[in-house]
Amino acid sequence: MDQxxxxxxxxxxxxxxxxxxRFYLETCTRCGVCTEACHVHASMGQVKYxxxxxxxxxxxxxxxxxxxxxxxxxxxxxxxxxxxxxxxxLYDAAYSCTGCRRCxxxxxxxxxxxxxxxxxKLLLVGAESEPEILTLLADTSxxxxxxxxxxxxxFMEGIKRLEAKVVSKWKMEAGETAIPMDVEGADLLYVALAxxxxxxxxxxxxxxxxxxxTLSFFEAVNFGAFVGDPTKSKLILDRIVNEAIRLKVKEVCxxxxxxxxxxxxQLAGKQPFKVSSITEVHARYIREGRIKLDKNKMDGGxxxxxxxxxxxxxxVMDEPRYILKHLTDxxxxxxxxxxxxxxxxxxxxxxxxxEDTLDFRxxxxxxxVDQVNATGADILATACENCHAQLDNLNDHYKMGVEVKxxxxxxxxxxxxxxxx
Amino acid sequence: xxTLYYIILVPMVYVAFATFFIGTAVRLIxxxxxxxxxxxxxxxxxxxxxxxxALHDTFLFPTVRRHKPLLWVFLMAFHICILLLIMGxxxxxxxxxxxxxxxxxxxxxxxxVGLIASIALLYFLFRRFISPVRELSVPxxxxxxxxxxxxxxxxxxxxxxxxxxxxxxxxxxxxxxYLSSMLYFKPYLPAEVSDTGHSFxxxxxxxxxxxxxxxxxxxQLMHSFLSLPMNKLxxx
Amino acid sequence: xxxxxxxxxxxxLKGLPCPMPVVKVSKGIKEVEIGQVIEALSTDPGALSDxxxxxxxxxxxxxxxxxxxxxxKFYIKRNV
Numbered sequence: 003m004d005q006x007x008x009x010x011x012x013x014x015x016x017x018x019x020x021x022x023x024r025f026y027l028e029t030c031t032r033c034g035v036c037t038e039a040c041h042v043h044a045s046m047g048q049v050k051y052x053x054x055x056x057x058x059x060x061x062x063x064x065x066x067x068x069x070x071x072x073x074x075x076x077x078x079x080x081x082x083x084x085x086x087x088x089x090x091x092l093y094d095a096a097y098s099c100t101g102c103r104r105c106x107x108x109x110x111x112x113x114x115x116x117x118x119x120x121x122x123k124l125l126l127v128g129a130e131s132e133p134e135i136l137t138l139l140a141d142t143s144x145x146x147x148x149x150x151x152x153x154x155x156x157f158m159e160g161i162k163r164l165e166a167k168v169v170s171k172w173k174m175e176a177g178e179t180a181i182p183m184d185v186e187g188a189d190l191l192y193v194a195l196a197x198x199x200x201x202x203x204x205x206x207x208x209x210x211x212x213x214x215x216t217l218s219f220f221e222a223v224n225f226g227a228f229v230g231d232p233t234k235s236k237l238i239l240d241r242i243v244n245e246a247i248r249l250k251v252k253e254v255c256x257x258x259x260x261x262x263x264x265x266x267x268q269l270a271g272k273q274p275f276k277v278s279s280i281t282e283v284h285a286r287y288i289r290e291g292r293i294k295l296d297k298n299k300m301d302g303g304x305x306x307x308x309x310x311x312x313x314x315x316x317x318v319m320d321e322p323r324y325i326l327k328h329l330t331d332x333x334x335x336x337x338x339x340x341x342x343x344x345x346x347x348x349x350x351x352x353x354x355x356x357e358d359t360l361d362f363r364x365x366x367x368x369x370x371v372d373q374v375n376a377t378g379a380d381i382l383a384t385a386c387e388n389c390h391a392q393l394d395n396l397n398d399h400y401k402m403g404v405e406v407k408x409x410x411x412x413x414x415x416x417x418x419x420x421x422x423x
Numbered sequence: 424x425x426t427l428y429y430i431i432l433v434p435m436v437y438v439a440f441a442t443f444f445i446g447t448a449v450r451l452i453x454x455x456x457x458x459x460x461x462x463x464x465x466x467x468x469x470x471x472x473x474x475x476x477a478l479h480d481t482f483l484f485p486t487v488r489r490h491k492p493l494l495w496v497f498l499m500a501f502h503i504c505i506l507l508l509i510m511g512x513x514x515x516x517x518x519x520x521x522x523x524x525x526x527x528x529x530x531x532x533x534x535x536v537g538l539i540a541s542i543a544l545l546y547f548l549f550r551r552f553i554s555p556v557r558e559l560s561v562p563x564x565x566x567x568x569x570x571x572x573x574x575x576x577x578x579x580x581x582x583x584x585x586x587x588x589x590x591x592x593x594x595x596x597x598x599x600x601y602l603s604s605m606l607y608f609k610p611y612l613p614a615e616v617s618d619t620g621h622s623f624x625x626x627x628x629x630x631x632x633x634x635x636x637x638x639x640x641x642x643q644l645m646h647s648f649l650s651l652p653m654n655k656l657x658x659x
Numbered sequence: 660x661x662x663x664x665x666x667x668x669x670x671x672l673k674g675l676p677c678p679m680p681v682v683k684v685s686k687g688i689k690e691v692e693i694g695q696v697i698e699a700l701s702t703d704p705g706a707l708s709d710x711x712x713x714x715x716x717x718x719x720x721x722x723x724x725x726x727x728x729x730x731x732k733f734y735i736k737r738n739v
Contacts (some may be wrong), residue, residue, distance in 0.1 A: 021455060023457075025649050025652060028649060029645065030643060032561065034550075035494070054559045058559065111646060112656060114464055117464070139682070142681060156707045160707040160726060160731060163596065163726060163729070184557075197678065206496065271461075313467065319468055354678055356679060387677050390676065391679075
């Protein structure tokens with residue numbers, strides 16, 4: 003690696019050094035309490051998958067270039083030069099970490115491995131060594147934001163075609179639109195994903211609850227966050243923020259997508275609207291009696307996988323359980339304490355990288371499979387597209403024999419029509 | 424030899440304390456002047472009041488208790504011992520009377536505090552030789568533990584000698600005389616301090632402590648100051 | 660299939676989770692030569708804006724889009 007490249011990369015590193023990041027880089031005592039925290043280490047056993055080890059890969063560069071010690075006595079902290087080999091190590095550490103932050107629950111100091119890995123991811127972007135596909139997806143999202151006018155018509159026509167399916171789940175009065183779009187002054191802007199499965203059940207439930215809602219032109223997921231590029235994350239986020247402001251909505255509701263929810267909720271800053279996950283909105287409808295559910299639609303035991311970015315990292319834990327109590331009498335917890343739920347193994351962009359990571363994703367998530375199997379449940383519910391895709395893969399690979407379902411589609415299927423107000 | 428003793432007991436001590444105080448202050452100021460992270464970094468579910476839980480996490484190490492109970496016992500013992508030892512040393516400055524509000528002898532642990540701390544340090548050190556902590560550890564971690572062990576060992580030796588073997592040549596009053604002179608920048612080494620049978624222990628104790636203090640601001644020991652703000656971040 | 664377009668490879672992307680349709684298409688298009696055409700079948704309404712945005716980003720060209728009942732057909736020419 004030439005000096006110019008190295009300097010450029012170190013500038014990127016420097017840019018990440020805020021107060022919290024300094025805490026995390028200065029503090030680790032390498033006590034090893036985090037050893038059991040990572041699902042990859044628990045499933046595969048290699049030391050390189052222990053949180054402290056991953057963190058140390060970034061920290062070694064910090065010790066070399068951002069501490070006086072690195073010049074005087076680098077070997078005392080095993081400080082390391084930024085080289086091609088270091089980049090390979092960074093890739094290995096960052097793209098085997100799903101950013102689930104389970105290790106943060108173990109660390110006596112609360113070191114955030116996901117934060118430290120964001121340095122690794124940014125350096126990889128700088129060195130053009132990041133997974134290309136994630137950048138392509140992020141660029142596609144940004145392009146869509148820029149030229150939405152070109153695609154709008156086509157997209158709206160495609161959405162129209164879904165309306166019959168929405169109506170089949172929830173009958174509407176004549177003259178009502180099953181999937182309203184571009185409605186100025188709507189109360190709630192629903193930000194979905196590209197797939198029909200993320201629009202149809204949600205639409206039926208909004209209509210059942212009599213919500214004054216409108217569907218966003220954009221998909222919720224933020225690939226910029228996966229690839230660790232803060233500029234792109236912001237551009238992708240802004241598309242939705244701008245749409246919400248333009249339509250003057252009171253609430254932005256994010257579909258079942260963990261990253262999308264956490265990024266929107268925690269990074270959007272102060273906005274004239276509130277940000278909710280669709281699970282929170284659904285729990286609210288049940289609590290307020292706006293929708294009624296039939297408990298007899300579900301056969302067998304149901305367990306719920308807490309998506310890391312929605313539960314441990316954003317606090318939506320009680321709502322899905324409240325909903326499930328209205329869907330089944332046989333609900334089984336995966337863990338006594340949702341903070342300790344194993345990550346599905348698909349976060350951090352790993353699922354989005356598709357078949358390239360499939361083998362690793364299967365091997366690294368054995369503990370998740372054991373955890374689900376131990377409940378003996380027949381239905382494995384979750385509220386994140388990413389988790390759902392990964393759990394589906396695990397179900398096939400390990401022949402778990404469960405049915406992986408979205409919480410929202412379970413609700414949509416259990417809607418009782420005569421409860422309409 | 425006398426010159427060496429003098430260098431270690433007088434100028435080096437000043438240098439060590441200066442490095443420790445200035446180094447720590449400068450580094451902390453630098454860290455705390457960085458912009459704060461734009462988003463919350465907390466882990467849910469949250470418990471209130473947050474600052475109280477952050478204090479709980481910082482001083483009682485609940486995550487270690489849950490996941491590594493044996494380590495927790497040693498960690499708690501060690502950190503309590505360190506606190507007691509710091510107090511004992513402050514009492515060697517006769518000027519600080521507040522510590523004697525409830526009258527007790529200096530080093531109220533009767534020698535056992537040092538003993539427990541040494542055992543804990545040996546435990547910390549040896550667990551670093553066992554996988555996976557071995558792979559995680561870097562030289563700094565070993566050096567610090569070895570340094571601390573030597574400091575505690577030689578320091579405790581003097582206390583043990585006094586209490587358990589009735590060695591009386593080097594007494595508390597001599598330390599007080601020495602430390603008081605250092606405090607007022609009129610360094611004076613009583614002959615008992617620099618020229619008795621156990622002087623070498625004192626010199627070694629002080630020497631290793633000097634090294635430790637000089638390394639402190641640049642090492643992972645900064646966790647002493649950063650643990651609380653970090654735990655606060657996790658609690659939100 | 661559209662009569663006037665010669666398709667070299669077909670990709671069935673129906674019902675895939677986000678963001679697999681775009682991922683598969685961007686990988687799949689490398690399986691044909693530059694100038695050749697692939698047909699992608701999707702059930703995602705989001706693909707109607709995702710695919711054109713992807714094409715603009717990646718420099719490929721969407722020749723035609725057809726919507727039939729549930730299925731959306733894209734004819735994409737590899738340009739790069």
